[in-house]
Amino acid sequence: MAKATLILHSGDYDKVYSALIIGNGALAMGMECTIYFTFWGLQRLKKGQLSKGKLSKMHMMGLGKWFVKRRMNAKNVVSLERLMRDYKELGGKVLACDMTMDIMGVKKDDFEPGIVDECGAVGSYINEAQHSDITLFI
Amino acid sequence: MADIIVDCVNQTCPIPLVETRKAIIAAKTGQKIEVIGTHPASKKEIPMAVEAMKLKLLKITESNGVWHILIQK
Numbered sequence: 001m002a003k004a005t006l007i008l009h010s011g012d013y014d015k016v017y018s019a020l021i022i023g024n025g026a027l028a029m030g031m032e033c034t035i036y037f038t039f040w041g042l043q044r045l046k047k048g049q050l051s052k053g054k055l056s057k058m059h060m061m062g063l064g065k066w067f068v069k070r071r072m073n074a075k076n077v078v079s080l081e082r083l084m085r086d087y088k089e090l091g092g093k094v095l096a097c098d099m100t101m102d103i104m105g106v107k108k109d110d111f112e113p114g115i116v117d118e119c120g121a122v123g124s125y126i127n128e129a130q131h132s133d134i135t136l137f138i
Numbered sequence: 139m140a141d142i143i144v145d146c147v148n149q150t151c152p153i154p155l156v157e158t159r160k161a162i163i164a165a166k167t168g169q170k171i172e173v174i175g176t177h178p179a180s181k182k183e184i185p186m187a188v189e190a191m192k193l194k195l196l197k198i199t200e201s202n203g204v205w206h207i208l209i210q211k
Contacts, residue, residue: 002190021151021152024152024155024156025152025155027156027159028152028155028156028158028159028187029155029159029186029187029190029191030159030187030190030191031190075150076148076149076150077150077151078149078153083152086153086156086160089160090156090159090160090163
């Protein structure tokens with residue numbers, strides 16, 4: 001089966017959207033998908049933190065994000081929480097970077113339950129990516 | 139007549155694709171799925187997904203900006 005493997009390095013609100021929309025798209029088109037959450041991206045796996053990132057541009061102390069969220073609501077864009085639920089329901093895999101966990105003192109218990117499939121290092125990513133048709137660094 | 143109806147009216151990217159995929163997973167082989175939506179890109183992309191998954195695209199119709207796509211698993 002065709003496969004997509006994404007690295008989510010950024011914890012920015014808009015980039016988490018990119019990763020989860022692409023991930024859901026891949027699954028919906030009949031592919032397998034793995035997202036490897038590392039560095040700032042890993043922070044978004046912590047309990048209640050999925051949609052807590054800043055905007056990558058024009059955050060303006062939260063004003064920009066507030067405006068973008070309002071526009072997204074008006075255009076019926078679903079929440080990151082809904083996208084993560086759909087991603088998991090369609091069989092998407094979530095890998096958490098264990099070196100980032102070490103550096104930032106993140107424990108498995110800190111993660112939102114039912115999301116992370118495995119904790120791993122670069123070997124886990126390469127192992128997935130070498131059999132993938134699409135791989136992206138976000 | 140469809141066995142499963144997926145109503146994605148007013149939904150935007152990527153929900154029509156995602157909900158179509160959920161229905162395809164839930165359907166039994168041979169069952170028909172009708173997806174109804176308004177998101178223009180999804181009208182093009184759902185048939186792409188159907189082709190990628192080697193399913194049958196039976197019919198696409200559109201009137202007043204609402205499209206209906208009939209798929210057979």
